[in-house]
Amino acid sequence: MIPFVRDFDFAYGRQDQVSPLVQRVIAENPGPFTFTGTGTYIVGGPQTGATVAVIDPGPLDDSHLSALLAAVEGRTVSHVLVTHTHRDHVPLARPFAERTGAKILAARPPARETHASGALDEDEDTGFAPDVVLTGGELIEGDDWTMEAIFTPGHASNHMAFALKEENALFSGDHVMGWATSVVAPPDGNMRDYMASLDAVIARDFATLWPTHGAPVTAPAPFLAAYRAHRLEREAQVVERLMAGDRTAAQMVPALYAAVDQRLWPAASLSVLAHLIKLVEDGAATIAGEPGLNADFRPA
Numbered sequence: 001m002i003p004f005v006r007d008f009d010f011a012y013g014r015q016d017q018v019s020p021l022v023q024r025v026i027a028e029n030p031g032p033f034t035f036t037g038t039g040t041y042i043v044g045g046p047q048t049g050a051t052v053a054v055i056d057p058g059p060l061d062d063s064h065l066s067a068l069l070a071a072v073e074g075r076t077v078s079h080v081l082v083t084h085t086h087r088d089h090v091p092l093a094r095p096f097a098e099r100t101g102a103k104i105l106a107a108r109p110p111a112r113e114t115h116a117s118g119a120l121d122e123d124e125d126t127g128f129a130p131d132v133v134l135t136g137g138e139l140i141e142g143d144d145w146t147m148e149a150i151f152t153p154g155h156a157s158n159h160m161a162f163a164l165k166e167e168n169a170l171f172s173g174d175h176v177m178g179w180a181t182s183v184v185a186p187p188d189g190n191m192r193d194y195m196a197s198l199d200a201v202i203a204r205d206f207a208t209l210w211p212t213h214g215a216p217v218t219a220p221a222p223f224l225a226a227y228r229a230h231r232l233e234r235e236a237q238v239v240e241r242l243m244a245g246d247r248t249a250a251q252m253v254p255a256l257y258a259a260v261d262q263r264l265w266p267a268a269s270l271s272v273l274a275h276l277i278k279l280v281e282d283g284a285a286t287i288a289g290e291p292g293l294n295a296d297f298r299p300a
Contacts (some may be wrong), residue, residue, distance in 0.1 A: 002226040005178040008215035010036060013067035017046060019167055021145055025071050027064040032264060034088050035179045035213040040068060041171055043164060044142050048074040051142040055081045055162060055171050056212045057092035065092055069099060079140055082106035083173025083212060084156040085128045106130040107158035110188050134160055154194025155182045169208040176201065179214035181230060185270035186291060191278040198228055238275045242285060242299045249273040250293050269293055
């Protein structure tokens with residue numbers, strides 16, 4: 001069982017000092033994919049005159065913009081960092097950067113359709129373009145903080161996490177969340193990439209994970225081990241459904257997610273599709289035609 005963390009103290013628009021170098025302001029956009037809402041992080045000292053970076057400004061919301069501007073008042077925003085270009089993370093980046101004079105840093109946006117189904121709340125903000133394109137490995141520095149960009153594709157093809165050296169912490173975006181597993185939605189989401197990125201995060205042995213949605217993960221090692229085991233177990237269950245005669249992702253969802261709210265089944269079907277595509281890549285399954293929710297998959 002994954003030791004999810006779903007209870008934490010927050011209020012919309014309030015600036016909370018959550019560690020010596022990190023403050024958080026949560027946008028009021030709760031939902032099935034955003035949990036309590038998008039958590040925007042401010043990294044740097046809280047004192048007047050400090051230089052700070054802001055991670056994932058969030059949705060286009062005037063009240064959240066006002067709360068962020070109030071939170072950084074008296075400080076210099078040197079960088080706006082974006083984990084990925086889903087619309088619950090990035091639309092406010094440009095308005096906030098224009099008000100503060102900061103540059104926006106992010107991986108290059110994907111050039112393809114984001115999801116096999118356009119029904120998810122996490123669809124792409126197609127108009128976004130960063131000022132500086134990150135590829136992973138870059139160091140981003142302020143007066144008293146140093147962050148490393150870590151490329152973590154899987155949930156999104158352009159997903160970038162940010163490691164805060166001084167606190168051995170990772171701003172994990174949607175790659176790892178404390179309240180739920182992440183949706184991996186083809187064609188932009190990729191399960192093979194997701195698992196490789198998860199292994200890379202595990203290898204870094206971070207002390208804290210700060211997801212964009214929900215509470216921090218303060219014991220990452222056992223949490224990540226359970227997160228990984230869950231993905232492998234789900235893959236095994238998909239193989240079992242193939243062997244039982246199911247041929248499409250849509251057919252598998254009622255059996256695999258019988259205990260899950262049916263409103264989440266469309267997202268679940270996309271993650272099942274991601275597992276099926278990985279099985280084809282692994283040589284454990286075959287597919288007739290192009291991958292999709294109703295594509296015909298068979299055991300190899």
